Amino acid sequence: MPYSRYISQLDLNNTGMIFKVKKVGDSFIHTMCEGELLYRVGLTPNDVIGKEVYDFYPEDIAKTKTHFFEKAWAGEFLQYETFLNGVYYLTTIRPMFEQGKVVELIATSINISDKKIQEEEIRQREIMYRSVVTNMTEAILILDNNRKITILNDNVEKLTGLKSGLLDEATAAKFGITFFTEDGSMLEYSDWPGVVTIKTGKPVLNVIASIRLNGKQRWFRLNSNPLNITGEMTALVSFFEITTEKEQEMELRESYAFQKTLLDNLESGVVATDHQGKITLINKKIHRMLGLEKEIDFYIGNYAKQFYKLWKEKTNTTRIEFESLPIKDREKITKEIETGNGHTFQTSYIPFNMQDKFSGNIFQFIDITERKKMETALTTAKEEAERANMAKSDFLAKMSHELRTPLNGVLGFAQLLEMDASLTEEQADFIQEIISGGRHLLHLIDDVLDLSRIDSGKFKLKLDIIDFNSVLNECIKSFHPLAMSKNITLRKKMDECSKVFVQADPIRLKQVIFNLLTNAIKYNRTDGEVSVSMQTLSDKLVVHITDTGIGIPHEEFENIFQPFHRIDGTGEQGAGIGLSLVKQLTGLMGGNVGVSSVVGKGSDFWFELNIKPQGDFDTERAPVKNTKSELTNSAHKQILYIEDNESNILLLDRVLASDPSFSLIVGRSGREGLKIASEQKTDIILLDLNLPDMNGDEVFDSLKNNKKIAGVPIIALSANAMPYDIKKTTQKGFTDYVTKPIDINKLLNLLKKLHS
Known part of the structure; x- marks a missing residue:
């Protein structure tokens, strides 16, 4: 990966500090250092750049860092922590290789002080927790996810005989512990509250069970709550003896055992009222759902309308009027209500009749709060995604403009130098390298923008019925000089496809062919061969571009079409964009793409397009619009260039200097350009769209509103290249x-x- 691209990625990731180190003799010298973390530890770039660690770190820290630098220079990727001036930070070092040797170290550091503080807080909480557990009157134990008791207080051993260690069925049997439910059945080990909490991560509350110890049945109330202090699921199990209360309660419980069994097994909250609206039944679920403060028994016999205060005022849903809901002929009604604490319930009213006489109401509550939140979250996510796409498009447009503006100077002046007949052969070669590199970068920018537009769904194709061979011939002709420079033979095999028409976007089809030919030449061997062949299969045209290059491993066949994927060890640099764009574009044009290859022998990339009958090809084209406007017939034309960038002005001045039929006048702002256009003879206007005082549209409107120059051709000249x-x-x-x-x-x- 090129250094500049790597550092750019680090910036985008908002790391705390970035620095680069080179080895000079036996010393490691910092060549770059920046980031907020640098200032947090009391240093500045001037303290670091051009120096080794012993110049600005205490000796112990400097010695440690030098040790890690030595290991990284040996080719290791490593991390280490440092504490300096009250700040803990984590540093990651990556060695940069050139021709198999480490030439530089690039490192990033992030602030981990908060993490260290949190670890200490957890340790202190654990100490406090152990103290609380030890001194509680209830029996308390902590069960880890391996079913081991890690902490317990004295009451556990007093009541059950259990000690720290594994708590499985065998251990329970050893201590004679068998749990029984209130109906007398044995509570399976897998249903023990602590075991259930470990499995589900959910609390198990108010479990009443008995243990037979020494021939006596003793009753306990058990609770199990999940704990996740150290990132590991554990269960806090508490219980206390209720044998006396339980014995007094048994007779009373038998009278309403059916009601309680029914209610406790429902996943929904239930409230039942008599014909007067007084509560006759209420289950634990609704007690928790509504957050009722008093015990369940308190509400029995009271009017249900006391719950009105819990409903959200001015809610959009209909408030349930318990006391006014009529009678036996009323059908089941389902509504949604909101509570003041932000919960939403789906509530069903069911009339209860006995012997054709209205006897009361049953209300069922199902908590749909999470579902409502999910619906809201989905809506919000959709809106955020749309905003993100918009921001992404704006960012790419700005980046395209910022990159194209300096490229204009680089490529423009290079093209001027290319026209200089006095250049030596070596100088001409240098100029070609500049132009080639600049155009490669421009091509890369365009490919990234295309991928982004495809990803955001804003990419538009202009499909037409086109003569495939005319497009292919144009592409191959463009690549002959590159192939010759590498002594590679470029062949075209026509077979039966000398005249075939396909449905495609001609510009994007060229892009597909260009990318495939570029790779075929780039990854080929010297004195190699690239051949382009075609065949028709039913209604498809299949095009093969075959090379004699390094080949591709079979396991990489799918990966190479993924964005930014590159195969290591090719010896060639690339962004990993071209093949992904080929796949996307062929798919959008209704085709497909694939590859077969043998490592060391070469590759065969193919793509297919839909064939269209020749009769569908419209050879009639609309005449080209006359853009001459009202130019005079004089031999000399004066061009007004409205531009604020001095490099661009100088470039155009040098370009036009070679043609005596043109002269150039310059307006360095929108207002200056308008003034010149009004006062001086102007035949053609070149207008930059990003001026410091006015935008291009405003200048254009003002020019067109001036009758004197309304007919003068105006050419937009801009680094904005978005479609x-x-x-x-x-x-x-x-x-x-x-x-x-x-x-x-x-x-x-x-x-x-x-x-x-």
């Missing part, structure tokens, strides 16, 4: 749109066309 920018500008009425970096020959041809 919607170009479409919006051309629809507004600009004569043409030229993107930066400019292609000098294309610009001159456009100006000469208008000149004619």
Whole structure:
């Protein structure tokens, strides 16, 4: 990975500190250091850059860091922690290799002070927790996820004989512990409250069970709550003896055992009232759902309307009027209500009749709060995704503009130098390398933008019925110089496909072929061969681009079409974008793409497109619109360039200096340009769309409103290369749109066309 790209990724990840180190002799010298964390530990870039760690760190820290630098310089990827000036931070070092040797260390540091503080807080809480457990009057034990008792107080041993250690069925049997439920059945080990909590992570409350010890049945109330203090699920089990109370209660419980069994096994909250609206039944679920403060028995015999105060005022749902709901002919009604504490319940009213006489009401409550939150979250997520896509598009547009603006100077002046006949062969080669590198970067920018637009669903194709061979021939012709420079033979095998028409976007089809040919040449061997062949299968045209290069491992066949995936060990650098874009574009054009390859022998990339009958091909094209406007027929034309960037002005001045039929005048702001256009003769206007005082649309409108120059051709010259920018500008009425970096020959041809 290139260093600049790597550091850019670190910046985007908002790390605390980034620094780079090189080994000079036996010393490690910092060549770069920046980030908020640097200042947090009391240092500045000036304290660090150009120095080794002994210059600004205490000796013990410097010695430790030097040790890690030595290991990283030996090729290790490593991490270490440092404490300095009250700050704990974690450093990750990555060695950078060049030709198999480490040439630089790049490191990132993040602040982990909060984590260290949290660890200490957890330790203190555990100490306090053990103290509380030991001194409680209840029997308390903690069961870990391995079914081991890790903590218990004296009451556990007094009541059951249990000690720390494994608590499984065998251990329980050893101590003679068998739990029985209130109906007399044995409570299975898997249903013990602590075991259930470990399995489900949920509390198990108010479990009443008995233990037979020494021939006597003793009753306990048990509670189990989940604990997750150290990241491991444990259960806090508490119990106390209720034998005396239980014996007094047994007779009373038998009278309403059916009601309680029914209510306790429902997942919904239930309230029943008599014909007067007084509560006759209420279960634990509704008690918890409504957060009732008093015990369940308190509400029996009271009017249900006391719950009105719990409903949210001015709620959109209909409030349930317990006392006014009528009678036997009323059908079941289901409504939603909201409570003041933010819960939403689906509530059903069921009339209760006995012998055709209305006897009361049953109300069922189901908590749908989470479902409602999920619905809201989905809506919010959708809106956020749309906003994120918008922000992403804006960011990419701005990045495209910022990258294209300096590229305009690089490629523009390089093209001017290329035209200089006095260059030596070596100088000409250097210029070609600059142009090639600049155009490669421009191509990479365009590919990234295309991938982003496809990902956000904003990518538009212009499908047409086109002559495939004409497109292919144009592409192959463009690649002959590159192939010859690497002594690679580029062949085309026509077979039966000399005249075939396909449905495709011609620009995007060229992009597919260009990317595949680029890879076929790039990863080929010297004196190798690239062949392009075609065949028709039913209604499909299948195109094969075969090379004699390094080949691709079979396990990478799917991965290479993923964005930003690169195969290690190829010896060539790349962004991993081209093949992903090929797959996306062929899919959008109704086709497919694939590969077969043998490592060391070469690869065969193929793609298919839908064939269309030749009769569908429309050879009639609309005549080209005359963009000359009202130019005079004089031999000399004066061009007004409205631009604030001095590099761009100088570039265009040098471009036009080679053609005596043009002269250049410059307006360095929107207002200055408008003034010049009104006062001086102007034949063509080149308008930058990003001016410091006015935007391009405002300048364009002012020019068109000036009757004196309303007919003068206006060409937009901008680094904004997004399709919607170009479409919006051309629809507004600009004569043409030229993107930066400019292609000098294309610009001159456009100006000469208008000149004619």
